[in-house]
Amino acid sequence: MRLVILGGPGAGKGTQSHLLCQQFQIKEIATGNILRTALADTSSALGQQAREYVERGELVPDTTMIQLVRQHLTQLEVASGWLLEGYPRTAFQAEELDFLLDDLQQRLTKAIYIEVPDAVMLERSLTRARLDDTPDAIQRRIDAFHERTKPMLDYYAFRQYLLRVDGSQAIAQVQAEILKKLEV
Numbered sequence: 001m002r003l004v005i006l007g008g009p010g011a012g013k014g015t016q017s018h019l020l021c022q023q024f025q026i027k028e029i030a031t032g033n034i035l036r037t038a039l040a041d042t043s044s045a046l047g048q049q050a051r052e053y054v055e056r057g058e059l060v061p062d063t064t065m066i067q068l069v070r071q072h073l074t075q076l077e078v079a080s081g082w083l084l085e086g087y088p089r090t091a092f093q094a095e096e097l098d099f100l101l102d103d104l105q106q107r108l109t110k111a112i113y114i115e116v117p118d119a120v121m122l123e124r125s126l127t128r129a130r131l132d133d134t135p136d137a138i139q140r141r142i143d144a145f146h147e148r149t150k151p152m153l154d155y156y157a158f159r160q161y162l163l164r165v166d167g168s169q170a171i172a173q174v175q176a177e178i179l180k181k182l183e184v
């Protein structure tokens with residue numbers, strides 16, 4: 001099973017990713033978490049490169065992200081399957097992921113899009129206490145989602161990879177909808 005899980009801030013990507021990774025025993029690669037861990041480590045070059053973007057709620061440049069994902073997808077422990085959480089987020093990242101998967105002779109199973117209205121993104125993000133959850137940063141992340149990530153969904157829809165689920169339901173219902181649509 002090789003999945004990408006997409007959605008705006010507060011859509012429930014993290015929660016659903018954990019559940020799916022437990023269910024299928026696959027490795028979770030959550031780019032936002034990897035970046036936050038790097039930020040906390042003052043000696044991390046990745047943390048230094050990414051800090052200003054993550055703290056402001058802007059997208060980290062594609063070149064940095066593509067390199068990071070390549071590093072993780074070429075590790076042995078992901079050989080039996082993986083889930084990318086919060087990646088890709090731009091059309092360029094989506095294309096580069098395809099090139100990488102071609103190189104690795106792997107094929108994506110599905111791209112899951114957890115859809116929620118902006119008001120839900122805002123409300124859920126405001127109740128968390130992450131360093132990049134300040135009101136300004138949250139608004140920028142919502143804007144980045146609309147400007148950069150949403151147009152990318154067509155890329156997966158056109159190629160029949162996209163599953164849309166209603167993320168405003170309860171956690172268990174969202175999970176049930178994902179499993180049903182994955183036909184497992």
Ligand code: AMP
Pocket residue numbers: 009031032033035053054055057058059060061065085086087088089090093132141
């Ligand atoms: P997340 O936890 O997925 O909401 O990501 C938190 C932050 O990490 C984002 O606001 C971006 O600054 C950065 N980030 C995570 N994934 C990506 C990505 N695929 N492309 C660019 N920036 C990313």
